[in-house]
Amino acid sequence: MQRLVTLTQEFCDRCLRxxxxxxxxSVMSWLMVAPEPxxxxxxxxxxxxxxQVMAAEPRDQAYEEALEVIDDxxxxxxxxxxxxxxxxxxxxxxxxxxxxxxxxxxxxxxxKN
Numbered sequence: 001m002q003r004l005v006t007l008t009q010e011f012c013d014r015c016l017r018x019x020x021x022x023x024x025x026s027v028m029s030w031l032m033v034a035p036e037p038x039x040x041x042x043x044x045x046x047x048x049x050x051x052q053v054m055a056a057e058p059r060d061q062a063y064e065e066a067l068e069v070i071d072d073x074x075x076x077x078x079x080x081x082x083x084x085x086x087x088x089x090x091x092x093x094x095x096x097x098x099x100x101x102x103x104x105x106x107x108x109x110x111x112k113n
Contacts, residue, residue, distance in 0.1 A: 069075040 069079045072078070
């Protein structure tokens with residue numbers, strides 16, 4: 001009989017500990033700090049040049065141009081070269097070190113003509 005009482009007390013102690021632990025975990029989850037929103041929407045002040053170009057150019061026209069580039073087997077390479085040429089005209093100061101290295105390599109290596 002005494003053993004039954006001891007087992008019952010141990011069982012009650014374990015149940016109380018389990019309930020106390022569950023209550024502690026639930027209170028801790030309530031007190032957690034919520035993450036801040038991402039603020040993903042951009043304002044007009046923070047728009048990039050790409051956004052400005054895309055806003056000025058109709059989307060249908062851009063889609064048609066992209067289709068023309070994709071349909072041509074060499075279209076992607078041509079579009080890349082045209083974009084690179086336009087970028088270099090607009091930004092002559094960028095890529096100087098790489099371009100100088102390319103020129104040095106071309107001078108050093110024998111031509112295949």
